[in-house]
Amino acid sequence: MRREPRITYRDLSEQLGTSTPNVHRRIDRLRTTGTLGPIRAKLRPETVGGTCALIHGQAVGKLDAKAWQALAAQGSISRAIIGCRDRVYLSTCLKEPSRIDEVMRYLADRFPIAGPEVLVVQERSSPWRDDWTYSGDEAGPRMEYIRAADLRIIRSMWDDGRKQICDIAADTGLSKPTVRRRLANLLDRKVIEFDMGIEHGQGADVNFGLIVRFQSPDDRDGFLRGLSNEPYCCREEVMLFSNAPDTVWMNLTVDTINDGYARIDEIRERKGVVSVMSDVILKAFTFETWVDRLVGTEGGDVVLDDRAAGGTLRSWAHS
Template sequence: MPLDELDRALIHALHVDGRAPFNQVAAVLGTSQQTVTRRYRKLRSEGVLRVVGMTDARRLGQVEWFLRLRCTPDTAQPVAQALARRPDTSWVQLTSGGTEISCVVRAPERNAPQALLLHQLPKTPRIVSVSAHCLLRSFVGGPVGWHGRANVLTDDQIAQLTPTFDAGAGAAADDERLLAALQQDGRTTYAELATTTGMSEPTVRRRVNQLRGNGILYLDIDIDSAVLGFHAQAILWLSVRPAHLVAVAEALAQQPEVALVAITTGSTNLLAKAVCRDIDALYTYLTERVASIEAIEHLETAPVIRTVKRAAT
């Protein structure tokens, strides 16, 4: 569906604070609460936009692994769908002509990726190879969302919408149902969360604010980049000279085309995801922006053919 400026402004506002009250959003955008509510419900009901409550893996004692599975063409689709059904995977995508699957998997820090996933893959000899790359440090992605999808509001409007929280205690066992409910819908009301968790509404409100304050919980937007006019995605595997690794990661993180940057283990040491308007824009980005970074010694590009799962849905 085509988006107008108000739709894009609403998306940007929710990028800043996914739980911002609609009366506050309306005041910042200079429109009515009824209009903002109606626009959000339309985007939500048509599957364009969803606010999801996500958790920071490191703060929960988890590590994220980026997996690459090379398959025969007739196997990639069912394997990708099987991975998408797992609760511990996100961003399951078919790349490289549809014969490779890329996905992010979470595991307890003490577990090797083999113990987490490999023995649970569909039993098929058509998976040619599997490699796992630990995300050592992320610069864009996770709590630091993709800036390129949200560029409508002014600095003053962003400041008005940016929430502040007091840090609270770490995650507790009774937070599990609360976090699960927010993962399904980050804008679930406090009254609904109270019913789901058995807590009182004031307790739920306080706990959500504490979890956001200590960085365990953050709000993300689950949206198809094509809706925003971005039709070309590629995963970039880069080898960077170690002395320049952090500087290159930080430089890429400032580029609006980049939706993910992470230092990883493996044969390459830097992972990025580029999101561009079209193939021509991707070509320009690779040949002008990326190619100008002298510390990059090797680059492998895997175009994204299809996204099977975004965020955690």
């Protein structure tokens, strides 16, 4: 379901070699235990010309409900990943690059981070898939592909990304052929993505957050080519950065903590690896941003702020 969130139960049963009712029961069990949350359809930040950035560092102070509420209220922070040693990774989507200063000032007041580094996302892979999306100037806004009907379709799928065509049609007032055609176009153009709602720490596997630095971008690319040929290396997400071309972020999934540490030791021995910063992922939170709120726009054109030339993202990256 991570590779193809809208896969049918019938296709799942064929892939798994089990009955369709058994697939139903197992998915219901995953939802009951909290391992699998709601699957939401969302606009990709790149679709609207937003610049994505990863902020990471050591959290200072108490990580409680008040801290999460502060992150949720900021408006540009889409996700927070917390490690067991209070290492934090914040995914942000900025209307324009210069907004990073505003975000960093907000964090200094409401969610202080020691030694924060901002990495500007150039490319990122979708979870458990090999398709890459581009961020920032290389992406460019794709709002020309989106109409009011498309926003209604995405809004209908917010609470259930696996909602059937007939139910989406009933929600939106569109015909089933129109929904089917427009949804296929949205998926084909990578305008939308799916938040799988998977709670870290609830399942049997273990997730590590890794930042790997290399001697050169060529060493980084060689590492990624080798990684794609290793079926046992289950990476949920990979991000590359325009202001740190020698650096990779990885979300690594393994069976046990010991397996993870053994895998990290292997990575340290790879050609050109300078350092590996890692932490076991304890919690992950997803927040609504200005991109999500665009889906609530009723009809008409979606108007975004003009993107500022230049910006100060690069100044936040450690040399």
